Amino acid sequence: MEDPFLLPVTYKGTQLQLEAQLQVRGYTHRFEVLVNGNAVYFETDEEGEYRAIAVNPITDHTPPDTGLLIAIAEAIKAVLA
Template sequence: MEEGFTLPILYKGQERDFAATLITTGYTHKFHVDIDGVGIYFEPDEERNYRAILDEEAIAKQLKPNVDLVRLIGLKIEELFKK
């Protein structure tokens, strides 16, 4: 099951919207976020914090995400969805 939504992030004084998808499988879930053309998965780790993982296409193309945006998006996901 996949559900799309927009994730608003304040970055360098500007509000930016990022396309995100919630992917649920079995008892777990992860989010896929497109960060300026670089796909990142955010999935919960053993301590229920979200870790960021490049998607297969970004790895194949050797794309590098904006690390500051990855950090901010991870914090926003934790703020919104961590219980």
């Protein structure tokens, strides 16, 4: 596995720095991003777009805002471009 890094995400006009980690698994990969202490995983779908596939609540039971998840997926794509 790769070392954690800070993923810059712009959401609602605010610049966030979220801890993320690339996880390579065989021929595929995913990103684990910590959002308010909760691990959110992003994998590519059939069209090559990133989507949130799982949320493991640790600190609370409120899932992240859908708009924030979209912003994170776009930030991942931007980092890889």
